[in-house]
Amino acid sequence: MYEEIIDDLQRRLSSKRFAHTLGVARAAVALADRYGEDPEEAYLAGLLHDCAKEIPLSQMQELVDNSSLTIDVDMYVNGALLHGVSGAILANARYGVRSSYILDAIRYHTTGRVGMTTLDKIIFLADYIEETRDFPGVEVLRKIAFEDLDQGVLAGYDNTIHHLLDQGLSIYYKTILGRNDIIRRIKSR
Amino acid sequence: MYEEIIDDLQRRLSSKRFAHTLGVARAAVALADRYGEDPEEAYLAGLLHDCAKEIPLSQMQELVDNSSLTIDVDMYVNGALLHGVSGAILANARYGVRSSYILDAIRYHTTGRVGMTTLDKIIFLADYIEETRDFPGVEVLRKIAFEDLDQGVLAGYDNTIHHLLDQGLSIYYKTILGRNDIIRRIKSR
Numbered sequence: 001m002y003e004e005i006i007d008d009l010q011r012r013l014s015s016k017r018f019a020h021t022l023g024v025a026r027a028a029v030a031l032a033d034r035y036g037e038d039p040e041e042a043y044l045a046g047l048l049h050d051c052a053k054e055i056p057l058s059q060m061q062e063l064v065d066n067s068s069l070t071i072d073v074d075m076y077v078n079g080a081l082l083h084g085v086s087g088a089i090l091a092n093a094r095y096g097v098r099s100s101y102i103l104d105a106i107r108y109h110t111t112g113r114v115g116m117t118t119l120d121k122i123i124f125l126a127d128y129i130e131e132t133r134d135f136p137g138v139e140v141l142r143k144i145a146f147e148d149l150d151q152g153v154l155a156g157y158d159n160t161i162h163h164l165l166d167q168g169l170s171i172y173y174k175t176i177l178g179r180n181d182i183i184r185r186i187k188s189r
Numbered sequence: 190m191y192e193e194i195i196d197d198l199q200r201r202l203s204s205k206r207f208a209h210t211l212g213v214a215r216a217a218v219a220l221a222d223r224y225g226e227d228p229e230e231a232y233l234a235g236l237l238h239d240c241a242k243e244i245p246l247s248q249m250q251e252l253v254d255n256s257s258l259t260i261d262v263d264m265y266v267n268g269a270l271l272h273g274v275s276g277a278i279l280a281n282a283r284y285g286v287r288s289s290y291i292l293d294a295i296r297y298h299t300t301g302r303v304g305m306t307t308l309d310k311i312i313f314l315a316d317y318i319e320e321t322r323d324f325p326g327v328e329v330l331r332k333i334a335f336e337d338l339d340q341g342v343l344a345g346y347d348n349t350i351h352h353l354l355d356q357g358l359s360i361y362y363k364t365i366l367g368r369n370d371i372i373r374r375i376k377s378r
Contacts, residue, residue, distance in 0.1 A: 074369075158354050165347050170369040173362045180263075180359040 001040065005047055005095055013054055021050055023130030024123070031122040035149055045105040045123050048095060052087035060086035063093075074172060075111075081172055084110045112157060112178030121153045128156050135159075154182050190229065194236055194284055202243055210239055212319030213312070220311040224338055234294040234312050237284060241276035249275035252282075263361060264300075270361055273299045301346060301367030310342045317345050324348075343371050 010018050025046030032042035052060060057079040063086040064071055075081040088107035091097040105119040109127055113120070129142045137159065145152035157179040164171050199207050214235030221231035241249060246268040252275040253260055264270040277296035280286040294308040298316055302309065318331045326348065334341035346368040353360050 154357070161350065161354060161360075165350060168343070168372065170372050171350075171365050173365045173369070176360050176362045176365045180362070183357065183359050 002044060002047060005044075008095075009047065009051065013050070017050060017054060019132050020130060021047060023132045024049055024126045027126035027130040028122050031126055031145065031149070032119075034146055035118055035122065037118050037122060041099065041102055041119060042122055042126075044097065045102045045119060046126055048091040048097065048102075049087060049106050049109045049123055049127060050083065051095070051106075052090045053083045055086070057082065063089045072174075074170075078172075081111060084108060111172055111175050112153070112182075113174065114177050114181040116153065116178065116182070118149070121149050125149070125152050125156055128159065150182055150186050154179065154186065157182065191233060191236060194233075197284075198236065198240065202239070206239060206243060208321050209319060210236060212321045213238055213315045216315035216319040217311050220315055220334065220338070221308075223335055224307055224311065226307050226311060230288065230291055230308060231311055231315075233286065234291045234298075234308060235315055237280040237286065237291075238276060238295050238298045238312055238316060239272065240284070240295075241279045242272045244275070246271065252278045261363075263359075267361075270300060273297060300361055300364050301342070301371075302363065303366050303370040305342065305367065305371070307338070310338050314338070314341050314345055317348065339371055339375050343368065343375065346371065 006022075009021060013021060025043045028042035028046035029039045031037075032039045052063070057077075060079055060082045061076060064076065064082070067089050069085060069089070071082070071085060075085070084107050087109075088103040091103055091106050097103055101117065101119055104117065105123040108116065108120050109123045112124055116124070125141075125145045129138065129145050141152065141155050141159065144155050157175060160175065161171060161179070195211075198210060202210060214232045217231035217235035218228045220226075221228045241252070246266075249268060249271045250265060253265070253271070256278050258274060258278070260271070260274060264274070273296050276298075277292040280292055280295050286292055290306065290308055293306065294312040297305065297309050298312045301313055305313070314330075314334045318327065318334050330341065330344050330348065333344050346364065349364065350360060350368070
């Protein structure tokens with residue numbers, strides 16, 4: 001399935017990003033199996049999650065400018081954040097994805113959001129745990145991800161925030177709102 | 190100076206909090222000397238920073254309800270955050286402090302804010318580094334605080350965020366906005 005999309009991505013992405021992309025798609029299917037989601041939707045969202053990651057920031061901004069989306073300035077100036085939104089726009093315009101469920105999972109895969117859907121969580125986590133990833137704690141994260149989806153997402157948020165603290169970098173405040181929301185949901189169940 | 194306030198605080202605070210309070214006032218004077226601020230203002234802000242910390246949450250909320258201040262709900266339900274705001278109200282109503290410069294330093298001493306004043310930063314940091322504090326990294330923080338006020342505040346924010354991550358607790362999003370603002374200011378100087 002999705003051979004044309006895979007061929008197009010292979011032409012457009014670096015070999016490292018392409019390997020990561022296939023890894024995320026596969027991890028997303030495994031998580032979908034575990035948590036009762038449609039594996040084809042998960043595979044497609046995984047394939048396309050970084051489809052805009054290697055275009056210049058100015059092109060990401062152009063995609064956003066020509067869309068109906070409103071983006072806050074902290075995200076607009078930061079390609080590491082903006083590639084999710086521009087990826088969702090590209091997934092629709094270039095790859096013909098019409099499902100807002102899939103497009104939102106692409107849009108929010110890096111930042112998370114308040115009220116994440118199951119597919120949002122799966123792509124968010126698959127991005128951390130896919131087979132080519134290698135960072136301190138990745139094995140623990142892989143284990144948590146298959147035990148409890150919300151605890152996995154919380155560990156993913158914490159991983160990102162630790163990294164930003166260690167590097168002295170800004171933290172996107174909506175990432176914090178997403179993490180607070182997951183904590184509320186875990187506590188209230 | 191301020192003998193009446195000190196006597197009143199000693200009656201109203203636990204002995205541990207009272208010792209902390211005197212420590213913060215002294216550390217604030219030392220930082221004020223280092224950074225060219227008025228030591229009397231720093232001492233008074235330090236004395237009163239936790240004046241509402243030991244009242245019940247319902248009383249903190251009553252102080253806020255009867256004031257003209259607007260507080261977001263995340264802070265309103267959390268005494269660990271709300272005691273700064275209610276402390277500023279009490280500093281005005283009970284201790285006769287009229288200076289908004291001092292009242293703001295009390296109000297924002299735990300959360301920080303975007304656009305912190307020098308006195309805000311001094312009280313925020315004095316709260317971490319005063320002589321009775323003992324936690325991993327406190328000596329490093331004491332050193333940074335006297336080398337560079339903004340880098341000290343950044344290290345204070347990071348300390349708080351690490352603690353909240355380790356405990357699996359929510360992070361107040363305005364703390365993140367304050368930290369991002371300090372990073373911007375450090376980079377742009």
